[in-house]
Amino acid sequence: MIIILTASASDRNRRDIIENLEARGFGVHLSEGVEKTVIGVIGAMDEQKAQIAEQFEALPFVERCIPISQPYKLVGRSFRPEGSTVNVRGVVIGGKQAVVMAGPCTVETEAQILESARAVKKAGAHILRGGAYKPSTSPYSFHGHGVDALKMLAAARAETGLPIITEVMDARDLETVCEYADILQIGTRNAQNYTLLRAVGECRTPVMLKRGMSAKLEEWLQAAEYIASGGNYNIMLCERGIRTFETYTRNTFDINAIPALKELTHLPVIADPSHGTGKASLVSAVTRAAVAAGADGVIVEVHPHPEKALKDGAQSLTPAVFDQLMADLRLLAPVVGRSV
Amino acid sequence: MIIILTASASDRNRRDIIENLEARGFGVHLSEGVEKTVIGVIGAMDEQKAQIAEQFEALPFVERCIPISQPYKLVGRSFRPEGSTVNVRGVVIGGKQAVVMAGPCTVETEAQILESARAVKKAGAHILRGGAYKPSTSPYSFHGHGVDALKMLAAARAETGLPIITEVMDARDLETVCEYADILQIGTRNAQNYTLLRAVGECRTPVMLKRGMSAKLEEWLQAAEYIASGGNYNIMLCERGIRTFETYTRNTFDINAIPALKELTHLPVIADPSHGTGKASLVSAVTRAAVAAGADGVIVEVHPHPEKALKDGAQSLTPAVFDQLMADLRLLAPVVGRSV
Amino acid sequence: MIIILTASASDRNRRDIIENLEARGFGVHLSEGVEKTVIGVIGAMDEQKAQIAEQFEALPFVERCIPISQPYKLVGRSFRPEGSTVNVRGVVIGGKQAVVMAGPCTVETEAQILESARAVKKAGAHILRGGAYKPSTSPYSFHGHGVDALKMLAAARAETGLPIITEVMDARDLETVCEYADILQIGTRNAQNYTLLRAVGECRTPVMLKRGMSAKLEEWLQAAEYIASGGNYNIMLCERGIRTFETYTRNTFDINAIPALKELTHLPVIADPSHGTGKASLVSAVTRAAVAAGADGVIVEVHPHPEKALKDGAQSLTPAVFDQLMADLRLLAPVVGRSV
């Protein structure tokens, strides 16, 4: 941590700060420039640093405090430089294979999820997605069939062998969802719901943590640290687009985040071009882009009849378009040293 | 709802859509222009509109669907054109008085919260704020003293008579918090935590709903509709700054939102310049601005010793600065037809 | 300037950097922490700092370079701590009076600008605004009457005595515009048009520099530094709203910027609530807010017949509404130690 004093800080101010820091047991390193004085603080723990920064920035003679190390540890790249993998019923995420998760936004009927599961399995997908509990901006919209939908997903898994991923929105539903789900999804609106993050940190089911729609990479990694600090290390991150001024697309898919996360964390990185664009016509191009940029997997909305979908029809692919996308990915993955 | 077809839509496409809509019992109004065809849908309920929009936008010959009415009802201005008020132990929010809530970010000790309560009461504040459960970006930071802090707040209320506002983060804590709090605060990170919104909708304690840091006004009002649709009409909205590209301030306080909300909703509007700026030196100016723009109240962080604050010290006012701010507000409020 | 090395930097890396810096004549201050090494560079000029930062950040063992002083000098607060004023035909901007500039977006006809000038003069405005050269997003829109409009403005000044402010978009028009204008306006789309900034820096007519719609405060102040470094110190800054994700308003007026600029620069700060909101119904509230936050003046679009305005009718006030706003400001200004 570095503390920069204002040009008007007095000798007395300087001495006060240094004495305060030394009294707390930190090493102090003073560097006096022509304009400004810089104080380096040595030996502070992360939680202490945040506290020091907050306290000291309130002082009128402190210009700012700059942390020089990352505010997350367990999920940082240096914790496992070789990268980590998550094993879901034999499907390895974060390894050589680029993993494809596909299926409808929402589980509507048993027939619909079975038809979807067969279609995505036939096209080559590895994991089935489908929403049982759905967050909706309006209280009057459809919110998912809940536990009934979980049972339909389990039936689709029984028939196709595809592991299933589904969203959990409420810590009180967690036990139920864990009975059925192979991967828990934390959605963008709950990306800083720390109560829920702590709860999934205490179970051992793998978790796919979506990015908050206005979360910086550093905040997202700290949200993942909540889960890891509970002892659940089976975490994947999912880039799903961020909120910007552009209105032509529903979100702006942050392609930079993929290689950036590969530098910052050892966790596998999944791309969600369906929400990242919000337009079916753009999904295939952005899916290819994500794999070319090094994503460990993708999650794509596929619906047998998008025009009848209860939710997110506008961004769902038909099985025929998804088939073509899988064919593209089979050619593309080897270019970046992967298979599909 | 209006459906705009693409220039390439065929007569057959047009006929299909119209038949589909009529079969569902909606009125249809066709308007054929030189370039494009526009279809008006009459008689659809809100929840149907969202569904129609999603389904139809997935069709290749539909360019876009435009809702023409607001996606919220109970909190809309037209529901109570005269505006609504919330009565908190005799303090009326949304009436002639601009209400001032003040206190420390976090309840640290009984001595600290008592000293704070006395100071803000003496300066003229109407309600005491203080955090018992604190959301923190890092899992390693301080998260509040929980129920012990609630008891300290109650002690401060007993002594000063000030009603108290405090944040609730988890539906499982709701019963406990309601025992002590006069106003429940929903924080920015939980602004779209629909589980929590539904839960506070079912109790009758007044709620102050902060804006999500990247929530559009329409999304924010739909979040409020979640609470209202549960039967709890005692809702205030709190503008606390949005996330933008500017980094000099912690957030960008959206002053436009204050008069805009006054047009869109009957709910009282509170301003939080402490989080809206993140810098103590800017808080007084933005508080004055909020009252001048028509806010029904403000919530301001005041700490007897900001340099020792466990959280958010950088944005807390000292009691002396807060005193001066209250003096300014007493002069300013009458200019906009209010008292303080 | 501070250089932070990565955890993996070797002793050799350290030595190389230090030797390079010393060879250039800079002082070097080394601070070795548990995790990372920090190097302070002493005695570098601003332009050298930017260059050092760019070069060194390209080295694999440098994590980042942090400038510790502001990248502008002439417009910085410390250059004139007491604040600067701009005198426009006797109207002093930046002094005790909050200055009001008002008029139509575009000069349409001599009758229109005369009617506007009389109306805003009668209501108490100090300066007349009106566009002769208009930037338009579409090439097919109206672009202003050019020099004819300048002459109409001059006629309105002759009759009312109000100094005039008008936009210049092209360095090639500068001489002509300077013949008529009392204040040159640089619009948001040209806020980083360095060619134009240099050109107005070389003349002596006062300049009002609008904020680029996605400019950080620091970038805006550097744009002002372009003008000042040419010798033209008669500069005002104009906050006119920034681009964010919110779509209900045309822009998000950054009220924080007003007190923030008062800390950072000595230049007078003007608020433009017409563009900052884009909606006539919000303009009065945000104008009051800006004055309450400490703005040195405001610029407001007023049109005698907004429904017939060629441009920006939706955000123009009628003379009657503007009259009421002026009455509000006369009450409000004294609260912040000003007159109108």
Added chain:
Amino acid sequence: MIIILTASASDRNRRDIIENLEARGFGVHLSEGVEKTVIGVIGAMDEQKAQIAEQFEALPFVERCIPISQPYKLVGRSFRPEGSTVNVRGVVIGGKQAVVMAGPCTVETEAQILESARAVKKAGAHILRGGAYKPSTSPYSFHGHGVDALKMLAAARAETGLPIITEVMDARDLETVCEYADILQIGTRNAQNYTLLRAVGECRTPVMLKRGMSAKLEEWLQAAEYIASGGNYNIMLCERGIRTFETYTRNTFDINAIPALKELTHLPVIADPSHGTGKASLVSAVTRAAVAAGADGVIVEVHPHPEKALKDGAQSLTPAVFDQLMADLRLLAPVVGRSV
């Protein structure tokens, strides 16, 4: 164009609007719903639509006006559904080949640009980039060697045969730059400098128009329309990242924009991952992503000695890394039906 009236509009209001529109010669189509009345306007020209929208939105009984056709024509996809190509000394942009432009940010010395040109040519690049006139946020930074740099670029072209692209910032320099450049670049800060756009519209040298850092796709296409409406159809668009809240990267590369532009316009689309990320370590991944998403070309900063670069060293690739990137692209391009 569609006009939506407020719920409170009277019969008289309705009649007034219809008469006004009919008097101007437009067709009118009235659709009365349960809550609101919608008026369709038929036969208005684009420039009239903008004017109608502005006038009518100022009326208190008009809720909003919605244009239903695109505000650009010459650059719209429907103008040339098969896509357009730009031929630069035999290099065809927008055709089967994904075109690679590479070179240093700034032309520093003849030796530097020659060394760069040889390196990128050897690696397989098709066009040489290099800045002669450089926009800089600070007035005290380096601004390019101007005409001397143009001559050095011409020397590099003479030796290697690579066509050259270079930025023009000022209409007054245009004639000079056109003498040397094969492609004119309009930078992000001048993306809405309409004076400059009109000027390059009048010459016939191909133009690469960068996206404004906060420009929506629609605004960007209107900027391109400025150039096309002057008669210069040799236009390429260059996505270079947009400004968002994320600070880890310099900009957020908008990968969605690539397939979105392919739907909206016939112009070739180039990607600039160097500015789009601002970090050399991310450039290769995002370049691959852009080609996988369907970009017609890329522009990449390559510097023989990035650690010595006068500008943008942090985002420049070394020749060795660029070599590897070209090898990747040669494998990747065929997957999307292209060669490199």
